[in-house]
Amino acid sequence: MSTAARSTRETVGHASDLAVGSMKLARVGERRIVVVRTPSGIHALDNACPHQGYGLVTGSLDGELLTCQWHNWKYRVSDGVCVIGEENVPCHGVEVIDDEVIVTVVEPTVDEQRAVLWPSLRSGIEKDYQGQVARDALRLLGTAVSPTAIIWEGVKLGAPRNEWGLGHEMATSADCLALAGELGGERAKTAIVQALSGLAEATRAYPARPLPEADGSIDLVAAIEAEDHTAAMARVVADVRSGRPVTDVATDFIEAVSRHHYDYGHGAIYTQKAFELLAEVAHTEAEHLLPHLAATLAWGTREDTLPYMNKAMAELDGVDLDAVAAGGGPGDDAARDVMVATLLDAPEAPIAAAARFAAAGAGVTGLLDAVTLAVSYRLLRHDLDLEFRLDDPFGWLDITHGLTYSRAARWAWGVHPSPAAARLALFTVWLAHDTGRGERRNHVAAPVEGAPSDLSLGEAILRRDESAAVGAALDGGMTEVTRAMAEASLYDHAGSFIVQAHLIKTARAAGEEAATIGSSIPLAAAARFLAAPRLERFAARNAVESDHFISTGRPPLR
Ligand code: FES
Numbered sequence: 001m002s003t004a005a006r007s008t009r010e011t012v013g014h015a016s017d018l019a020v021g022s023m024k025l026a027r028v029g030e031r032r033i034v035v036v037r038t039p040s041g042i043h044a045l046d047n048a049c050p051h052q053g054y055g056l057v058t059g060s061l062d063g064e065l066l067t068c069q070w071h072n073w074k075y076r077v078s079d080g081v082c083v084i085g086e087e088n089v090p091c092h093g094v095e096v097i098d099d100e101v102i103v104t105v106v107e108p109t110v111d112e113q114r115a116v117l118w119p120s121l122r123s124g125i126e127k128d129y130q131g132q133v134a135r136d137a138l139r140l141l142g143t144a145v146s147p148t149a150i151i152w153e154g155v156k157l158g159a160p161r162n163e164w165g166l167g168h169e170m171a172t173s174a175d176c177l178a179l180a181g182e183l184g185g186e187r188a189k190t191a192i193v194q195a196l197s198g199l200a201e202a203t204r205a206y207p208a209r210p211l212p213e214a215d216g217s218i219d220l221v222a223a224i225e226a227e228d229h230t231a232a233m234a235r236v237v238a239d240v241r242s243g244r245p246v247t248d249v250a251t252d253f254i255e256a257v258s259r260h261h262y263d264y265g266h267g268a269i270y271t272q273k274a275f276e277l278l279a280e281v282a283h284t285e286a287e288h289l290l291p292h293l294a295a296t297l298a299w300g301t302r303e304d305t306l307p308y309m310n311k312a313m314a315e316l317d318g319v320d321l322d323a324v325a326a327g328g329g330p331g332d333d334a335a336r337d338v339m340v341a342t343l344l345d346a347p348e349a350p351i352a353a354a355a356r357f358a359a360a361g362a363g364v365t366g367l368l369d370a371v372t373l374a375v376s377y378r379l380l381r382h383d384l385d386l387e388f389r390l391d392d393p394f395g396w397l398d399i400t401h402g403l404t405y406s407r408a409a410r411w412a413w414g415v416h417p418s419p420a421a422a423r424l425a426l427f428t429v430w431l432a433h434d435t436g437r438g439e440r441r442n443h444v445a446a447p448v449e450g451a452p453s454d455l456s457l458g459e460a461i462l463r464r465d466e467s468a469a470v471g472a473a474l475d476g477g478m479t480e481v482t483r484a485m486a487e488a489s490l491y492d493h494a495g496s497f498i499v500q501a502h503l504i505k506t507a508r509a510a511g512e513e514a515a516t517i518g519s520s521i522p523l524a525a526a527a528r529f530l531a532a533p534r535l536e537r538f539a540a541r542n543a544v545e546s547d548h549f550i551s552t553g554r555p556p557l558r
Contacts, residue, residue, distance in 0.1 A: 009104040015042060015096050023066075025057045028105045033092060035101060036077045038064050043077040044094050044103040050087040051131070086132035087120055110143045117143070118153065125157055125196065126205035133200050134193045147180040147192050152281045154196045156288045158203035160210075165229075165296025166270045168501035169202035170289075174277040175508045179486050181280075190490045194504065201497045211291055214238035220294065224256045229298035233291040240286040249290065250275050251416045253297075258412070258420040261309065261427045262300040264398075265405030268424055269505075270296055272408040275415070304427075308558065312430045315351035319426065321419035324355050329363020336362065336370050343374035347440075349433035351426055364413045364425045368406050371425075371432045372513045375402030376525035378435045380470070383445035386438050387535055390544040393556055394438035396534045397499070400506040402428070402435040403522065407509040410516065437558070448528050450474050457484040461531045462491060469531035473524040481523050482511035488530055495536035503530055 008029035018024065018037040025047060026033045032047040034057040047055050049068040056075070059068045065083065066075045073085025080091040093104040108116070117140050124132030137150050155173050159166060176195035180188040212230050216238035223231035239249050253275075257267045274293045278286055304313050330336070339357045342350050358367040378399050387395050409428045413421040439445075450471030453460060457476065460468035473481050489507035494500035510526030535541065545556045 003106055006109070007104055007106045009102060011100045012044075012103050013101050014099045015101050016099050018042065018101065021061055023057050023059075023061060025055070026103065028092070028103050029107075031092075031105050033103055033105070034066075035094075035103065036061060036066060038077055040064055040078060042094050042096060042101055044092040045075065045077065045080055046090045046092075049073065050082070050089050050135070051085060056089070086124065086127075086129045087135065088116075113143050114140065114145065121150075121153065121196075122157055125154055125200040125203070128200045128204050130197055130200060133196045137192050137196055138189055141189065141192070147188055148177060148281055150192055151177045151180070151195045152285065154199040155277065156285075158199040159289050159292045160208040161203040161206040162292070163206060164299050166274060166289075166292055167202055167296075168498060168505075169198040170277070171270055171273040172198045172501040172504050174273040174280070175504050176490075177277065177280050178508070179490065179504075183483070183487060187487055187490060194490055194500070198497050198501060209292065209295065211237050211287070214241050216242065220252045221256045221259070224294065224297045225259060227298050229295040232294035232298045236291045236294045237287065240290060246275070246278070246283045246286065247415065249286070251418075253290075253293065254412045254416045254418075254424070255420045256297055258424040258427075260300070260302040261304040261430060262297065262302065264303065265401045265408065265428070265431055267297050267300045268408040268412060268427075269401075269404050272411040276411070309430065312349040312351050312433075315349075316423070316426055316430075319352065319355040319423075320359070321422045323359040324364065324367075324422040324426070325417065325419045327358040327363035327366075328361055329358070330366035330369050331357075331360075331362035335360075336366055336373070339367070339370040340373045340377070343370060343429065343432045344377060344436065346433065349430045351429055354426060354429040358422070358425070364417070364422050365410070367425050368410050368413070368428065369517045371406045371409075371428045372403060372517060373519065373521055374432045375399060375406065375435055376510075376521045377447060378402065378432075378439070379525035379529055380449075380521075381439070381445045381447040382528075382532075383438070383442060384533060386442055387533070390541045391548070391557070392438070392441070393541065393545065393558075394441070396529055396532075397502050398438070399435045400502050400529060402431050403513065403525070404505050404509045405431050407513055410513075441557075448532075450524060457481060457527060458488045461485075461488040461527065462493065464531055464533060466528045466532040469527040470524045473527035474520050478514055478520060478523065481520065481527075482514065485511060485523060485526060485530065493530075496538070499534065499536045506530075 010028045012026035012035055020037050023034055023036045026035050033044050034047040036043045047057055049056050051073055054070040056068055059066055064077055066077050074083050075089050080089040082088050095102045117136050121136040124136055140150055151173050173195040176191040180191040212234040214237040215234040218231050218235035220235045253271050257271050274289055342353055354367055406428045409424045412424050448466055448470050451467045453468035453471055455468045457472035460472055485507045489504045506526050506529055510522040513522045
């Protein structure tokens with residue numbers, strides 16, 4: 001369509017009637033326009049403020065600046081640039097012919113709208129302007145840009161900027177993208193905005209980590225083991241640029257991530273989420289993500305090198321991983337329930353018992369079933385008194401990782417069924433045991449069993465009625481509960497992004513694990529986590545911990 005065909009040209013008044021410093025409202029075609037006269041001339045801008053749509057004509061003029069009185073955003077009238085506030089306001093052409101003020105509005109094509117919206121979205125993310133990010137994302141959606149493209153733009157911007165590699169913002173983006181597709185409609189919009197919100201908060205305008213020169217001669221596992229993030233990234237750059245099959249690249253990552261118990265399980269969780277995200281987007285986009293995953297692992301804490309894992313590591317070193325990997329599975333429910341009880345009650349991480357259980361017929365899949373169920377029971381009996389004790393750092397998030405880690409190990413096993421993936425599954429056994437350290441330090445609380453209620457699952461979660469939420473999760477059909485839980489996880493019911501991220505990730509992992517195992521227990525566990533009171537910010541706890549350290553020189557309780 002030509003510009004002429006899209007343009008509307010109308011006389012909106014007489015220049016002699018417009019004093020310098022005055023404004024008037026006009027209509028040009030379908031648009032409401034504010035016509036402004038300043039010392040520099042006559043200008044025309046959209047009347048709707050890009051913030052919330054209030055009329056700019058009710059604002060005030062100060063020289064060349066127009067202030068929207070509603071929230072004090074200020075626009076330069078000559079070009080619509082927002083000098084205090086967020087997005088710019090569209091400007092229109094003005095001619096004065098024989099005292100007539102003529103405004104021409106050219107309706108932008110979809111491509112022209114996008115050309116303005118993409119940079120605006122990126123700017124909003126870099127500044128962590130949450131409102132701008134939401135508005136621009138939904139404006140882009142209105143121009144038929146896909147949820148995938150919008151979320152991926154945020155990930156591309158964020159992945160190189162997170163200081164220590166990928167974090168919860170990437171993992172949450174993967175889940176939100178999946179949820180946008182599954183839930184559709186209004187909930188898809190919420191999922192997109194939740195994803196971008198996390199990316200904006202976590203990465204902002206930190207300097208981007210540059211990609212090194214590709215080097216296919218480097219061994220990825222060895223580079224990560226050596227904590228050489230540049231070498232690890234160089235290998236991955238070579239892989240993705242040469243078009244190496246993605247399963248082969250994933251296999252290398254699984255080999256690397258199974259060497260250690262990384263960052264409370266986050267190494268494996270981020271690996272799973274990064275590859276799931278790429279599967280949704282396109283593997284050809286891997287260069288924007290996977291090199292940064294390699295850096296994440298190179299920088300990750302190897303928890304298995306810490307003293308509290310010594311016994312478990314000694315047991316793990318004695319395990320025949322080939323036998324575990326060859327164990328078949330998932331075995332029968334009675335044996336699984338015995339393993340669940342062992343995971344819950346053993347005084348030390350039952351690594352050798354878990355390996356025997358897997359090798360005897362449960363296999364890695366049966367072992368992960370048991371891990372998921374054990375961690376779910378821990379979630380159902382987490383003592384809320386402990387949650388709010390500031391001198392004890394143990395809390396909900398420590399337990400939820402047990403569930404997402406188990407899910408990540410199952411993904412790894414699906415991609416690369418191997419001794420390496422078997423080893424990763426045994427790390428989840430250790431974490432399942434470690435998720436009980438709060439119980440072991442204090443006491444085992446009675447599990448919340450759930451009570452009949454008229455509340456739907458979503459209502460119960462919003463009203464923080466944990467008993468009703470657990471009851472609804474146990475009583476409902478698994479598919480419906482999974483969907484309701486996913487929707488509820490997108491509500492704004494966390495005070496910080498890190499907690500919101502865990503709500504989304506746990507709800508999703510619980511739904512997937514419930515479907516895999518054929519049990520509603522993971523759903524009930526996640527329902528309780530979403531509904532129950534929880535510590536949501538960590539400033540007060542940081543104060544107590546810091547005070548303890550500074551005054552005694554001793555580390556925090558673990
Ligand atoms: S509506 Fe104009 S600044 Fe808020």
